[in-house]
Amino acid sequence: MARSATEIIDINLFQDDFKNMDQKFLPSVVSIISIFICENYKPKKQFLLMTKDATYAYGEVICSSLSLEHDMTKPQRISLLNDMKIVQVDSGYDFVTILTEDGRVYLASNNSNWKTNNAFRLINTGNDCFKMIACGVRHLLLLRQDGHVFAMGDNRVGQITGNEKSSYESMINTGIANVKLIACGGDHSFSITNKEEIYSWGPNSYGQLGLSDKEISSTPCLVSFPNDDSINIRIKEIVAGDQHSLFLFENGQLWGCGYNYNGELGLGNRRSKLAKIPIGNLQQIKCSKIHNFSLAYDGSSYYAWGKTKYVKWLLPKKLDGHPTSFASASVQVLNSPITFGLTSTIYEFGSHDSISYKSIIELLDNQDNYDVKFIIDKKDIKACKCYLKSVSKYYCRMFSGNWNENDQVIINNYQYETYYAYLRLLHTGKIQINHQNITELVDLANCYGDESLMEYCATFIRNDLDEQTMPKYLPLINKYEMIELYEKLAHLYKNQNQQSSSSSKRTKFS
Template structure:
């Protein structure tokens, strides 16, 4: 998106929208001019788009049952104003501003609701659900959270992915029991649904899961499926993600990313040590290419592409290198290795730090900044490039002020103006 236009890139999406795919540039979607997209989700042969004025559009394969006629099809033609969408493999949920849920698409396993036939032409109101705040789709299952913290699920339950304690399919929303008494007064924070499993994140940072565990997607260290919610051995989780088309899970605890599933060797959560900055980059540890999860926070990369070209490789190798360091920065029991001489040459702050009484100091404890933020800053001093997003902008502004780094401050100011 730009300020007033939206573009599409890729052979498949362009064919769905009657646009000519061009490898060298994206194509303008004129129907979305002056509209801002706030959410995107996709199924096997459908892409759904939610705009900030509550309109829902879909695009699909010409061979699908959605009948979009190779253009964007507007779903809500009346006064309905939606605030959230979710796609399964072949069905679509829409959450209206008043907390009511509507559904369309395939209903082979009751993932829409009731004994209704599949509906690709019109919306079906899920009457049993009210005051809903969040909707989620797995491959063939649907889930929701109400404003009082109740969790409902319906659809395919062959592997126990609905968390109801059995493996019977449901064609109406059913209340999921809380896993134990300890969570009675703790609100649910988020739900994500995979191909045949579901994950539940609570406000206290505990993560629970149910469903298929054939590939270790529940992170329990065994391959036994679970029809009741089971606690996953990872603490202080802040965010979670998984794909409705695959059997793996991802989590973020505020400082590190974890992954599990996809194969038996990943049957328990593994910390990813190569410092991914998003779930998309974390997915590359399991998949051969990145997997995106709808619209994510905008990330601006500052520093020109040729900023490294004039720096010899020996300088880059001074950063976090076991064989060429004389100082360690200690942050939350983690270490970042560097060269005093080089840091003094590029930063007045470090020149003062490693002079006088600091000359012989080979360990520096950092208490004011997170490991990820400080790692990104030190890496910028060696490569000339840094990633800035909404999660690290506050710390980076403070660091730029404290360290008197004018270049970093300009990067932060540019990010704030753009974002």
């Protein structure tokens, strides 16, 4: 299935990338996708920016690929994509591909081989509808809704299977069927069937295909894992870098194979053979075809390994500073953030004192310095009672009297991510509010008597409130008597009545 925007990022992460942009435009952005397109063999970071009804290009190379004028102060609207619902974005060295909700695939490139004529080219014609795409550096895989896999692009090392010459104009039927998921590394590819079988093909110089040999395979071959208890569990996800591959199982175990000189596999050595990586209970994994590192998330912490801006981490390293997304985690590995597919953007509310922030944040979820645990969904958040009492009247009451000796607090009414965001607010003065946590945060602000949090929530709702979102927010506004939003509601009701009246008149006299 196509991947939706599950990664929620703070748009302020990209303030250096967007420092020359008209700042009035940024609040309208609902999704940021960073892509790398090569120019003169050098990858350059470019962006696709989405608002509620349009998609924009930002960057000299991507604009050139679409016959748009590059302006550092103003992203360029891609008129072809107006009002299109985009569900997946991926890119190779010199092309970017998007998949729409109705199964159409568009490709743009600065490479003449793709014959895009400096515009987004519709790849699929006729009745073909696709549910997933995956890009290698020089080839593209397309998963049709019936489970058949098609390929396009370079085929010098078996990227699109068979003995066909490179095919940039038409899709090649790979013959692979009954597939539910596809993935690409640099030039190698994977598919997972509905029977949980994993097939790989392409170059294999470093064992990135997970096969017993290191020969190029232009025919999909079945990947066999060593005998291990975790292998009886279903595969959850496959991601691949330029020449390495990672396999995440449903039980949180992670396996890897391929190029490992920089520690891309996180094994603590430089072996390339398929092996289990010493980290468990993972929920998500990410890696880049451009950079030699990998990232993982276990539900509460982010980990990284491979080549970083500092040194090579041969083993998974837990990242400091409590990253809130893979994009924010990437900042600790690279010099600037990158995204991994579609994202949803949020804005941080509040501010903090940069001097005291670094010391205070150490009081949150610190294994060596805590006296209370908040237990949520079998996970815990560690904190210090004394500090919480000093910044919150609610916690001051909670940890007084009979509660003073309690070292565990069970939280049943809020999700882990929501409660962590609130505790982070108390330690940093900043909170990330999004569509997923707004309802719980309003309730928490009301229950805990936190006026600052309620003000931040009201600001978020006010900025997002329109005719489309009013049905969602109206019950929330009424339940918690958010009177500061009544004026905005009245304005929306007035507009609706005027539009209804105009429509009635047109109907009457038509």
